[in-house]
Amino acid sequence: MLSNLKLFSGNSNIELAKKVCQYLDIPLGRAKLRSFSDEEIFVEIDENVRGMDVFVVQSTCTPGNTNLMELLIMIDALKRASARRITAVMPYYGYARQDRKVAPRTPITAKLVADLISTAGVDRILTMDLHAGQIQGFFNVPVDNLFATPVILKYIKEKLQNNLAVVSPDAGGVERARAFAKRLDSSLAIIDKRRIDMNVAKAMNIIGEVEGKVAVLLDDMVDTAGTLTQAADALSEKGSVAVYACCTHPVLSGQAVSRIEDSSLKELVLTDTIPLKEEGKSCKKIKVLSVAELIGEAIRSIHEESSVSRLFV
Numbered sequence: 212m213l214s215n216l217k218l219f220s221g222n223s224n225i226e227l228a229k230k231v232c233q234y235l236d237i238p239l240g241r242a243k244l245r246s247f248s249d250e251e252i253f254v255e256i257d258e259n260v261r262g263m264d265v266f267v268v269q270s271t272c273t274p275g276n277t278n279l280m281e282l283l284i285m286i287d288a289l290k291r292a293s294a295r296r297i298t299a300v301m302p303y304y305g306y307a308r309q310d311r312k313v314a315p316r317t318p319i320t321a322k323l324v325a326d327l328i329s330t331a332g333v334d335r336i337l338t339m340d341l342h343a344g345q346i347q348g349f350f351n352v353p354v355d356n357l358f359a360t361p362v363i364l365k366y367i368k369e370k371l372q373n374n375l376a377v378v379s380p381d382a383g384g385v386e387r388a389r390a391f392a393k394r395l396d397s398s399l400a401i402i403d404k405r406r407i408d409m410n411v412a413k414a415m416n417i418i419g420e421v422e423g424k425v426a427v428l429l430d431d432m433v434d435t436a437g438t439l440t441q442a443a444d445a446l447s448e449k450g451s452v453a454v455y456a457c458c459t460h461p462v463l464s465g466q467a468v469s470r471i472e473d474s475s476l477k478e479l480v481l482t483d484t485i486p487l488k489e490e491g492k493s494c495k496k497i498k499v500l501s502v503a504e505l506i507g508e509a510i511r512s513i514h515e516e517s518s519v520s521r522l523f524v
Contacts, residue, residue, distance in 0.1 A: 213235060213236075213237055213511070213514065215262065215263050215264055215295075216235075216237065216263070216264050216265075216266070216510075216514045217237075217240045217258070217260055217263045217264070217265050217266070218231065218232055218235070218237060218239060218240055218265075218266045218267075218268065218510070219239070219240035219242050219256070219265065219266070219267050219268070219285065219289070220239060220240075220242075220267070220268045220269065221244065221267065221268070221269035221278060221281040221282055221285060222244055222278070222281060223269050223270045223271070223272055223278040223281070223485075223486075224268065224269070224270045224272075224302065224483070224484070224485065224486050226483070226486060227268065227270075227302065227483050227484070227486070227501070227502075227503055227506075228268040230483075230501060230503035231268065231503045231506050231507045231510065233503075234503055234504050234507035235507050235510065235511065240256070240258060240260075240265075241256075241257035241258050242254060242255065242256050242257055242285070242288075243255040243257060244281060244285075252277070252280050252281055252284055253284075254281070254284045254285050254288045255288070256285075256288050256289060256292050259292075260289055260292045260293070260294045261292065261293040261294070262293065262294075262295045263294050263295055264294075264295055264296050264298075264514050265289050265294040265295075265296065265297050265298070266297075266298045266300050266337075266510055266513075267282065267285050267286060267289070267297065267298070267299055267300060268300045268302070268506075269281060269282040269285070269299065269300070269301060270301060270302045270303035270305070270484055270485055271301060271303065271304060271305030271306070271324070272303050272305060272460075272462065272485040272486075273462075273464070275305045275306070278305070279305065279324065279327070282299060282301075282328070282331075283327060283328065283331045286299065286328070286331040286332050286333050287331050287332060289332075290331070290332035296334045296335065297332060297333050297334050297335075298333070298334060298335040298336070298337055298510075298513060299328060299333045299335070299336050299337070300337045300338075300506065300510070301336065301337070301338045301339075302338065302339050302483075302484035302485070302502065302506065303338075303339070303432075303460045303462075303484045303485050304321075304324075304338045304341055304342070304346065305324070306320045306321050306323075306324045307321050307341055307342035307343060307346055308321075308342055308343075309321050310322075310342065310343040310345065310346055311343075321343070321346050321349060322349045325346065325349035325350050326349075328350075329350060329351060329352060333352060334352055335352055335353050335354075335355070335513065336350055336352060336353070336354040336355070337354075337355045337357070337506070337509055337510070337513065338354065338355070338356055338357070339356070339357045339358070339359060339459060339482075339484055339502060339505075339506070340356070340357070340358055340359055340431045340432075340459040340460065340484075341356050341431075342431055342432065344356065355509060355513070355519045357502075357505060357506070357509055357519075357522060357523075358523060359459040359482050359484075359500075359502055359505070360390070360391065360394075361505065361522070362482060362500050362501075362502055362505060363457045363459075363480060363482070363500065364391070364394055364395070366480060366498075366500055367395065367427065367455075367457065367480075368395070371425055371427070371455065374423070374424050374425055374452075375395055375397035375398070375424065375425050375426075375427055376397060376398045376399070376400050376419065376420065376421045376424040376425070376426050376427070376451070377389075377391050377392035377395060377397050377398070377399055377400070377427050377429055378399075378400045378401070378402060378417075378419075378421065378426050378427065378428045378429065378442070378446065379399075379400070379401045379402065379429060379430075380402050380428055380429075380430050380438050380439060380442045381401075381402060381438070382401065382403075384429065384430055384431070385399075385401055387429060387430075387431070388401075388429045391427075391429050395427075397427075398419065398420060398424070399419060400417055400418060400419025400420065400421050400426070401417075401418040401419060402416070402417055402418075402442050402445065403416040403417075403418060417445060417446065417449050421446055421449050421450065421451045422449060422450030422451070423450060423451075423452060424451055424452065425451065425452055425453045425454075425455070426443075426446045426451040426453070426454045426455070427455045427456070427457060428442055428443065428446075428454065428455070428456040428457070429456075429457050429458075430456070430457075430458045431458065431459050431460060432458055432459060432460035432461075432462050433456070433458040433460070433461060433462060433463060433467065433479070433481070434462040434463070434464055434467065435464055435465045435466065435467050435470070436463070436466075436467035436468075436470040436471050436474075437470065439456055439458070439471075439474075439476070439479075440470045440471060440473075440474035440475075440476065443456065443474050443475045443476045444474060444475050446475075447475040453477045454475055454476055454477060455476070455477055455478050455479075455480065456476055456478070456479045456480065457479075457480040457481075458479070458480070458481055459481070459482050459484060460481075460482070460484050460485055461481040461482075461484075461485050461487055461491065461497075461499075462485060463487070463488065463491050468488075468490045468491050468494050468497075471494060471496055471497065472494060472496065476496055477496070478496055478497075478498055479496055479497050479498070480498050480500065481497060481498070481499050481500070482499065482500050482501065482502045483499055483500070483501050483502060483503070484502060487499060505522060508522055509522055
């Protein structure tokens with residue numbers, strides 16, 4: 212059934228690509244990715260892809276510009292090798308936070324990246340937990356935006372049973388948190404966050420009842436962990452008996468891991484859309500869940516032209 216499907220990977224998240232291949236019971240496609248001495252990227256596809264349904268797994272995480280260029284060049288190489296259809300599997304879509312003009316004379320870089328990928332020759336995008344849903348409209352090709360909710364929900368249901376309060380760390384995440392709370396049959400709270408500078412935010416006020424409850428902070432990504440750890444400390448001060456956090460994308464830049472270690476967070480649940488750095492792997496508060504099976508099922512559905520929406524929760 213999957214005989215004319217091939218899956219390749221850039222360097223951003225080879226372990227996730229291998230897990231997806233293992234789930235689908237197919238070999239990882241052979242390709243050489245290397246850089247010249249001046250850091251120009253060179254790609255060579257080492258097997259026939261003519262007429263094949265090809266999927267390229269590549270998160271545009273750090274180093275974001277290098278990983279983006281790898282993806283673009285791989286797509287071009289596959290297109291020139293006569294692949295029938297090329298799907299870019301981007302578990303983490305970088306530059307997603309630049310989805311609108313926030314000040315005069317600033318770019319909408321999420322749209323620029325979409326244009327670059329489209330121009331390279333991609334036929335379809337498969338991604339997960341986009342920072343802003345409207346980014347799907349930046350493409351003129353089909354976009355399947357998966358959610359890590361089924362994977363995270365299963366873990367939370369097994370680990371935490373009763374007296375939960377799902378908390379959105381800002382107003383923008385309320386819809387996500389509400390859907391999560393509904394499936395857990397728990398209460399909902401919101402943190403009123405005021406951003407004072409780029410990558411700097413201050414938690415100000417908690418809307419909703421969290422006293423005596425196990426608080427579960429929910430967000431699509433954790434970057435510097437400033438917002439998350441401030442929110443956790445604020446929830447503890449308001450009487451939460453324990454604070455957990457669930458985020459899909461572990462960007463974890465700067466002092467993020469040390470902030471998590473020093474915070475009142477009991478556990479931070481992440482997925483493997485982005486590979487953890489060594490300091491993250493050694494942090495006992497961090498738990499990583501794999502989305503390989505979810506992505507694998509989506510790839511199978513796309514290849515077999517069946518419904519992908521059955522995977523949405």
